[in-house]
Amino acid sequence: xxxxxxxxxxxxxxxxxxxxxxxxxxxxxxxxxxxxxxxxxxxxxxxxxxxxxxxxxxxxxxxxxxxxxxxxxxxxxxxxxxxxxxxxxxxxxxxxxxxxxxxxxxxxxxxxxxxxxxxxxxxxxxxxxxxxxxxxxxxxxxxxxxxxxxxxxxxxxxxxxxxxxxxxxxxxxxxxxxxxxxxxxxxxxxxxxxxxxxxxxxxxxxxxxxxxxxxxxxxxxxxxxxxxxxxxxxxxxxxxxxxxxxxxxxxxxxxxxxxxxxxxxxxxxxxxxxxxxxxxxxxxxxxxxxxxxxxxxxxxxxxxxxxxxxxxxxxxxxxx
Amino acid sequence: xxxxxxxxxxxxxxxxxxxxxxxxxxxxxxxxxxxxxxxxxxxxxxxxxxxxxxxxxxxxxxxxxxxxxxxxxxxxxxxxxxxxxxxxxxxxxxxxxxxxxxxxxxxxxxxxxxxxxxxxxxxxxxxxxxxxxxxxxxxxxxxxxxxxxxxxxxxxxxxxxxxxxxxx
Numbered sequence: 001x002x003x004x005x006x007x008x009x010x011x012x013x014x015x016x017x018x019x020x021x022x023x024x025x026x027x028x029x030x031x032x033x034x035x036x037x038x039x040x041x042x043x044x045x046x047x048x049x050x051x052x053x054x055x056x057x058x059x060x061x062x063x064x065x066x067x068x069x070x071x072x073x074x075x076x077x078x079x080x081x082x083x084x085x086x087x088x089x090x091x092x093x094x095x096x097x098x099x100x101x102x103x104x105x106x107x108x109x110x111x112x113x114x115x116x117x118x119x120x121x122x123x124x125x126x127x128x129x130x131x132x133x134x135x136x137x138x139x140x141x142x143x144x145x146x147x148x149x150x151x152x153x154x155x156x157x158x159x160x161x162x163x164x165x166x167x168x169x170x171x172x173x174x175x176x177x178x179x180x181x182x183x184x185x186x187x188x189x190x191x192x193x194x195x196x197x198x199x200x201x202x203x204x205x206x207x208x209x210x211x212x213x214x215x216x217x218x219x220x221x222x223x224x225x226x227x228x229x230x231x232x233x234x235x236x237x238x239x240x241x242x243x244x245x246x247x248x249x250x251x252x253x254x255x256x257x258x259x260x261x262x263x264x265x266x267x268x269x270x271x272x273x274x275x276x277x278x279x280x281x282x283x284x285x286x287x288x289x290x291x292x293x294x295x296x297x298x299x300x301x302x303x304x305x306x307x308x309x310x311x312x313x314x315x316x317x318x319x320x
Numbered sequence: 321x322x323x324x325x326x327x328x329x330x331x332x333x334x335x336x337x338x339x340x341x342x343x344x345x346x347x348x349x350x351x352x353x354x355x356x357x358x359x360x361x362x363x364x365x366x367x368x369x370x371x372x373x374x375x376x377x378x379x380x381x382x383x384x385x386x387x388x389x390x391x392x393x394x395x396x397x398x399x400x401x402x403x404x405x406x407x408x409x410x411x412x413x414x415x416x417x418x419x420x421x422x423x424x425x426x427x428x429x430x431x432x433x434x435x436x437x438x439x440x441x442x443x444x445x446x447x448x449x450x451x452x453x454x455x456x457x458x459x460x461x462x463x464x465x466x467x468x469x470x471x472x473x474x475x476x477x478x479x480x481x482x483x484x485x486x487x488x
Contacts, residue, residue: 006321077347108449112374119382123354126386130347130393138393145390149383169450 013094016104020093020237025055027236031277038281065225070132073222077131082227084124085234088117089241096244097172099254099261110171111163114245115156118200122148124234125202125209125219132222140218143288144209147199150295151206155196157303158189161310162249175253183250188306190250192299194272197242199295201235204280208288243272326366333359350389357381368445371453 029044029052036043045051069075095110107113122145129141163169165185166177183190199206210218220231247253247268254261286294336356340349357380365373457465 074345074347077351107370109370109374112371112378112450116374116377116382119378119386122382122386123389126389126393127347127351130389142390142393145386145393149386149390152383 012104016093017090020090020240021233023240024233024236025059027240027273028058028232029054030273031236031280034274034277035281038278059229062225062229067225067227070134070222072133074131074133077127078222079227081124081128081131082223082230082234084127085121086230086237088121088124089234089237092117092241093244095171096241096248097175097253098265100176106170106172109169111159111169111174111249114171115152115159119148119152121200121234121238124231128223128231129209129219132219134222136216136221137219140209140215140221143215144202144219147202147206147208147291147295150292151196151199151299154192154295154299154303155200157300157307158186158192158196159249160307161186161189164310164314171248175248175255178252178255181250181252181255183252186250186306186310188302189310190246192303192306193250194242194246196299197246198276198279199291201238201242203235203239203276205283205286206291207285208291239273239276240269243269243276246272322366326363329359329362329366332356333363347389347392350385350392354381354385357385366445368447370447371450 032054033043033051035041043051044054047053047057069078092114094104095107095113097106125144125148126141129137129139129144132138162174162182165182166174168174168177202209208218209215210220215221220228223231244265247265251268251272252264253268254265256264259267333356336352336359339352340356343349343352357376361373361376361381364370364376
């Protein structure tokens, strides 16, 4: 590659990064407004028109806070941990195809790459909990580790069905293979993927690592200022990533009549994000043993069954 | 550029592996091991094995090391002041004799292997895709895959038995 190509690559990476950070900030505002709407409140409406500048105000407040490291914390790990969460999520976006001819990287192991990065994300929560050296944080970190391991397995198994149907790990080829969206052929896989995705991003029915009523704030109890903002940014970007992945893998990505591909992709992603917000307002938090039992006794066997049926059908009815 | 990345990640892998011996905090040692494994994954990718790289990150760095760290957090291992020099014995030359001998043996075997194969087309890297790996695993090496699966199943049953024994 020549120098100009490298320059172009880095420029587009910077642009995508900026755009994603903006979307992450807007998601935090959108969630607060929609939660307020669903709970018959008003929500943040003071900063700017309709409160649209609320994320700017939040970020300014978090940046201007004192950068404080507790004296009992492990300084090095305490500093590194919050960066891991948004970094792994942002790296995953590199392989998500937005439309037929717009993507950053078409890796031939893209699906595995995304799964690998999502399994690295847990280090941010675990190390944050450990380095804070307080009991609430440690318990939150332990819970997040156990939760991630239990829900990663069914998620990976649910995606194998997609790989069998499309015959490729590349996300672009998976979308290209979906003349009929895979949600029709893999309804069970879609549900498993969605539930595990919510569990991996620690959203409300599964937000045990930061259960406010029993663990103060879980793994981020000792964090404040910009480091706390990093954890939050990671959570919202993770939400966006799960919605985008579900769109790409099960809902047919850019496929759709009349409108251009980017619009279809954004619409489907937006609908899924609204679904996540809706779930957050409607469902109570699970108990911890219920969470683990559900993961191992229901999700995993269901994912295995889905894989078995898909493999048998694929063996007899698919050519090539 | 790719060569630059290759040498950078090689240096990171070696330095991180060395740092495991020196640090005193057990969790820091685990972190260095993770960094070393990630650097190795990058090397695999650059040498034309993307599937191996993905599995390296997913299984070694993403699953096994998470369990390692999990155990350390459950036991809450932190530095004990009076025993902090225990790890230093690894830095004395006397304790390296056996390891050095084994490394020498390994090096000799590698040398023997390399001298037998033709070494001319090292400049061109062929990328082995996921399909080729799958065909190899479920074609000529099927017996090995099944044997490994049965071994893992036996280990699972044994672990279940051992964890149940205390309860009865």
